[in-house]
Amino acid sequence: MDAANAKAYAKVVENGTQAVETIRELRMTGYTGDQLFVLAYDDGHTELTAEAAGARPILSDSDEPDLKGTKIFRSSAQELRERIAGMGFSEEESAYYEDQLETGKVLVVALTPAI
Template sequence: MSSTNTKSYAKVVENGTLAAQEIENLHQSGYTTDQIYVLAHDSDKTSKIAEVAGSREVGMKEEGLFGSFANLFRSRGDELRAKIESLGFTAAEAAFYEKQLDIGKVLVIAVKNDE
């Protein structure tokens, strides 16, 4: 499933290899590394894909100080939903994407910068 809203695009892919291909497609479409995020249920997998494929992880800049601090006390599922919402998605969209991450898929998100 792909979703678009006014600022963000998301695509669920089966694995890290397909995530890297999607990230490359986004780069070729004009998105910069700073505009592309990757999420997997396993944080180590997220880090590895982001590093290899030229994307970012959702961090304090996107979530804010309170959100990042709150994640220390959240379950991984709650943390992932909060990260997805911080990139402009609704709670319902975040819940859908988090369920996809639960079954081993990878989420690639591209965010247009405010101009």
């Protein structure tokens, strides 16, 4: 994911159901599936939520997408912060979002190409 030429919008939601609803609302405002991402603390939850929402999971460079939900492991806090930073967020923002994910919340990100 190359966020170098994009501005990122993020919203922390309570669960996967709210993530799906947020993605639906973003689609209604003009975002496409290629611009919409989700991340949860657990990769399995991330992938299942992304599949249900029609969005893309935020994966590390070494992860291969497995949208069947068979690959489940808990990510380290540092890895999560790196994933979030890779979407264009500052170190402070990444740490905040990672803290929210640790409590079971889901991060929804929408990328808009820079004008």
